[in-house]
Amino acid sequence: MLLATPAHASDEINIDHVESANGKVSVLLAVDKLPGGAAPDLESLVVTVDGDVVDASAKTVEAGEIERTTVLALDTSRSMRGAPIEDAKAAAKAFLDAAPDDVKIGLLTFSGTVQGTIEPTTDHATLANAIDDIELTLGTRVYDAVVNAVDLAGTDGARNVLVLSDGMDQGGGAPIEDAMAAATDQKVVVDVVSLDQRPANRALLSKISDASGGSVIDAEPEALKGVFTAQADALASQVLVTFPAPQKSVPEVNLGVRLTAGNSTYDDSALVTIAVADAGPQPVTHAKSKVGKNAMLLGALALGLGLAVVLGIVMMGAKGQSEAQRRVSAYLGEAKTGAKGKRSGEPAPTSIKESAVALTENFVKGDFEQRLNKRLAGAGLSLTAAEWLLIHAGVAAAAGLVGLILGGGAVMVVFLILGAVVPYLYLKRRHSKRLAAFNGQLAETLTLMAGGLSAGLSMPQAIDTVVREGQEPMVGELRRVLIEQRLGVEIEEALDGVAERMESEDFSWVVMAIRIQREVGGNLAELLTTVATTLREREYLRRQVQVLSAEGRISAWVLGALPIVVFLYLLLIRPDTARVMYTEPLGIMMSLAACVLLALGFTVMSKLVKVEV
Known part of the structure; x- marks a missing residue:
């Protein structure tokens, strides 16, 4: 279906709406301005397309032949209190009674904001009940009302908006240019009933009505009922003109209509776009690219x-x-x-x-490679630094691609950052869990080694006993100690390597104790037993602290992650809502302030629940 720009001339008949579908052109013709209420002679109708007469027929509009929609936008500001609002309610209900049953009518009330809307419906009784419940509030935003009313009118059929207001727009909302653009872009006629308006205010309202092909009607409160009834009668008197679509395609055609009423002939014309009869399948309108x-x-x-x-x-x-x-x-x-x-x-x-x-x-060399290899080994991953960096880069690139597909550039940046951060957090988490398991097994390992030393075994033999009878991750680290010792590395150096890889302060103390015993002598089995007892008590105290601080740690993570998760949700589901936070200057400032406050709050809460044991 192709819609044409409505043409409203100052003549007695007006072409209100033109649409073309299935090889037939339908034209709504307004004849309510004929002098003396004369009835048009439909048999005298003549229709021309670019000067050529076409075979056309005319009749009164019947239900279902063409969709017609009207939206009533009523001013409910405090300035309407008393008789004006009561007269406006009566006029609106009179419009409902006089309008044809097939006309869909919507309702919108406005003051400082657009307060209530009812979708266009043929259930006029429901609208009448809603009109009775109208309440007055402060403010007047006419331009917001026009923009919302045009949107409420939809996109199909003949559509017009009837606005009633007694004051000028007080600002703070949409500018008048937005109201004019909304009406012209959507091809919706906007008629304005001006109630006791000053000339300057009326001129502003005329800009909107003139841009859309409508008019401004001046009225007193007591005359509103007659004005609205006349608007409804205009709908009831519309004539539907139909004729076959032309066989040739041109950008615009000059459509002319002429008919007789009484002893006079009246005509109107408009430049319209009409689909040709053999146009075939219409092109698909794709959504805007992300x-x-x-x-x-x-x-x-x-x-x-x-x-x-x-x-x-x-x-x-x-x-x-x-x-x-x-x-x-x-x-x-x-x-x-x-x-x-x-x-x-x-x-x-x-x-x-x-x-x-x-x-x-x-490219991966020096101290960075050593530190990364140590962290990978401590996490129990059999990957080199180069392999890990390749995987890390691949995850980040894949996440960025998924974000690009889901939501465009902004979502791609967010997913790219997540793809870069998540592998790092995974490695850190895996290392932390392995360290916790290692420290948890340390006391029992020392007890087992002390038993072996008391039985006469050497240090490597005692460690081998743990390897054969222990559990991961302790077994894997001590197995590596034995292998390094067999390759010529001192047993203390090999144990120091375990402490560095695992970043275990407790195991560093154990190695220090073994070194001291080697230098000054003494009973190593008794020393390991004492250290095991101390570590067992430290581990018990550490777990107690973790239990007592669990609620605070969970709160810190939930409160820290909640704003981020909500922002990501909005970015995927409602990108227009989230876009303000990174495109507008005020939104960017608010986002930066939120990030700073969020980081500060998370840091403070983490410090409060972190207890060193």
């Missing part, structure tokens, strides 16, 4: 760079492990068996994964 042109160009550039990097990786190839590295990996049990039974340390055909890892290793 990604702008610049974002698409950046995405294409990123894709090209990614393909170039992959190509460079494949061409560079992987160096593979040295002979010494393969032997140590096999001895430590870290070599993995490939799909064809080969060890990963053996020379194998270069894959993209191996090439990518080899390339990443060129």
